[in-house]
Amino acid sequence: MKYIIIGLGNFGASLAQKLTEQGNEVIGIDANMAKVDAYKEKITHTICMDATDEFVVAGLPLSQTDIILVAIGEDQGANIMTTALLKNLAVKRLISRAINPLHEKVLQAIGVDEIVHPEEETAERWAKKLCLNNVVDSFELSDDFSIIEAIAPAEYIGKAIRDISFRKNHNLLALTVIKKAEEKSLLGKTKTISKILGVISGDYIIEENDILVLYGSNKDLQIFLKQKFKR
Secondary structure, three states: OEEEEEOOOHHHHHHHHHHHHOOOEEEEEEOOHHHHHHHOOOOOEEEEOOOOOHHHHHOOOHHHOOEEEEOOOOOHHHHHHHHHHHHHOOOOOEEEEOOOHHHHHHHHHHOOOEEEOOOOOOHHHHHHHHHOOOEEEEEEOOOOEEEEEEEOOHHHOOOEHHHHOHHHHHOOEEEEEEEEEEEEOOOOOEEEEEEEOOOOOOOOEOOOOOEEEEEEEHHHHHHHHHHHOOO
C-alpha cells in the first residue's frame, strides 16, 4: 500500500519506518530539514515541505495514495490547517492526530476518517492496523499472537459460527462479536456505541456489519485476512 505521513516527530517517524519495513511505499514529510535527513535512509521517500501550502500539497501523488496520516504534534494550528486542506482535496482516507479533547472535536468537525491518540496508542499497533485490510483494531499479546477486530466478510453473513469452523479452516478462535448501534443522548445528539455480545455460541448467525473478534497467531490472522479481503 501507499502512505503519506506528515510530521516526523517520534510517533510519525516510528510509524513511517514500521510501514516501510513491512514493504509499503511511504512518503514521510516534515518542515524540518534535519528530521528529513535523519530518516531518509529509513523511510521510502522523505520530503521537506510546508504541508499547509495548498499549491505544494496539491503536487503530491494524493490520488495514488491509499492513506494519509497527519502526525503533526507540536503545532496544533499547522495540524488543523493541513488536515482541512487534505479534506478539501478529497483524499481517499484521511487520519489525523489529536493533541487534546478540543483539538479532537475540531478534527471531527472537519470530517477526518479516524483520529490518532499517540499518547495512548503505539506506532507499532497503528502500523499493524493500517496494514491489515478490514481490521478495526488489534491487540498484540506477544510477538507471535494477537487479538483482532475485523469486519465480517460478506460471504459469512447469514451463516452460523459453527458452520464457518474458524478453528478447523483457519486455526483461529472466534471470541465474540461486536455490534455498532446508534444511541441518542438526553440532548438529542446521536452517537455510535459498541455492544459486545459476550462469549459467542456456535449457533450465532452473523449479520451485516458485525465485527468479529478473533484470536490466533499473527501468521494465521494475516493469511485469513488476505484470503477473505482481497484488494
